[in-house]
Amino acid sequence: MNRANSEQLNFAIIGCGLIGRRRAAALGPTARLRYVCDLDATRAASLAQLAPGCQAIGDYHAALADPAVDAVIVATLNAALAPIALDAVRAGKHALVEKPGALNAEQLRAVQAAAAQTGARVRLGYNHRFHPSLRQARELVDAGALGPLMFLRARYGHGGRKGYDREWRADPKLSGGGELIDQGVHLIDLAGWFLGDFPTVDGHATTSFWDMPVDDNAFLSLRTATGQTAWLHVSCTEWKNLFSLEIYGRDGKIAIDGLGGSYGVERCTYYKMLPQMGPPETTVSEYPGGDDSWALETAAFLDDIRLGREPVPGLREGIRTLEIVEQVYQKGMGK
Secondary structure (H helix, E strand, O other): OOHHHOOOEEEEEEOOOHHHHHHHHOOOOOEEEEEEEOOOHHHHHHHHOOOOOOEEEOOOHHHHOOOOOOEEEEOOOHHHHHHHHHHHHHOOOEEEEEOOOOOOHHHHHHHHHHHHHHOOOEEEEOHHHHOHHHHHHHHHHHOOOOOOEEEEEEEEEOOOOOOHHHOHHHOHHHHOOOHHHHHHHHHHHHHHHHHOOOOEEEEEEEOOOOOOOOOOEEEEEEEOOOOOEEEEEEEOOOOOOEEEEEEEEOOEEEEEEOOOHHHOOEEEEEEEOOOOOOOOEEEEEEEOOOOOHHHHHHHHHHHHHHHOOOOOOEHHHHHHHHHHHHHHHHOOEEO
C-alpha cells in the first residue's frame, strides 16, 4: 500500500522558527516528524526534542533524499520559500509552503511546472481561511444567507516594534516587499475566496513612517468581471493590532473582527436584512478559544495527499495573489 493512503505520513519541517514550531505542533497523530532543518543548529535541535525519533539537520537536501519522507513544510524567510519548494517537488515530495510562497509569481510558476511533472501536491499556507469566524462566514455565504454578494471591505494591521525597520521583512531581497506581501496577501487571498478572480487591479503602496525601502501601508481596489469590489487596506502603522473584514450582500452583511491574541477576541456578526428593512436581525458569535487554524489547515493538507486532490488554496491561488501584489508594486511607491 502506498504510504499516502496508510495511517501515517512522514514529514520534514524546513525552518524551525515560530511558524515552524507551530507547524510541528499542528501535525497531529497521523503524521510523523522525521526531520527538522534550520541553519541555526541550536534551534533545529530544540524543535527535534519535541518529536521522538526526529533528526535535526542543517541541510534540507538530506531530508529530500530520504525516500521515507512523504512531505515537507517550508517555513523559512520569503526568499527561501520557492527555491526549497522547487527542490522538494522535483524530489517528488508534497509541500505545504508558508505564505506568500515566493518573492514573485514567476518563482511559483516554476514550482507549479515541476509539481505538474512529478504529481506533488502543493498547498499555500493561508491559515486564515481556517479561523472559526472565516469558516462560519463561508458557510453563511454558501447557504445564500447574504444573497448575491456586492462588495467586501477589509483592514489588517499591526504596529511594529522598535527596530522593526531593520528586521528581515524590511529587506526586499529577503521579503520581496513590505506590508503588502506580508499581511496584504492574506486579505487578497480571503477576498478572492469570497468574490472570485479580480481582472481589474488598482491601488498603491507607500512608506509613511518606517525608515525602510519597503512599504508600510498599501491600499487596494480589486474588481471582479461582474463589478464586485474588494477594498483593502493593510498597515504596519496601525499601533494597535487590527483585523476587520466585512462582506456585503443584497440580503445581509457579515462582519469579522479580531483573530484572537493581540488582535482581540475573534467575532463573527451576521446582520440579516428584514423584509421591512430598518434595523437588521443581528447574531453575534464569539470564539475566545485557542487558534486551531494551523491544525485544521494541516489536516486539509494531509487529506490533499491521501485523496490525491488539488489543494485549495494551492499554487493557482498563490500565483494570482502574487500577480496582484506585483501589479500594485509596479505602479511605484507613493508618498
